Amino acid sequence: MVQTILRRYDVERVTGLCRSAIYQQVAAGKFPKPLRLSAQSVGWLESEIVEWQKARIAERDGTSEMEAAA
Template structure:
C-alpha cells in the first residue's frame, strides 16, 4: 500500500471534526465518498481512520456558494 506523505503543517481530522467542518452527516460523508465526491480517509490504526485536513479544506473550497433565501 502506498504511504501518504503529509506536509509539515498538515494534520489528520477524525470523523466528528470532519462533520463539524463540512456540515455533513456521517451517512452523507460516506455516500459522497462512494460516489467519488468526497476525500477518502487514511487508515491511522487497526480500527481507526482519519481525513487529511488539507484535502477537506480543498473539498470545501471547491463547493459552490449558495445564496441565502430572502
C-alpha cells in the first residue's frame, strides 16, 4: 500500500497550524512525528495527519476516536 507523504507546507495548510506550532506539538508528543526524507527535508504521512484531525474533532465533540471514525 502506497501512502502519501505531505511536506510541511501542506501540513500547515490542512491543519491550520504554523511551523513553530507543529514542531512544538511534535516535541510534546501531541502531533505525528515527521519522516526524514533527505538530509534537508521531512514529511508527514497523510494518514497520520488525518487521524490527528479526527482525534481533535472527537475531543471537540466529546466523543471517542472510534465513534468519530465511524
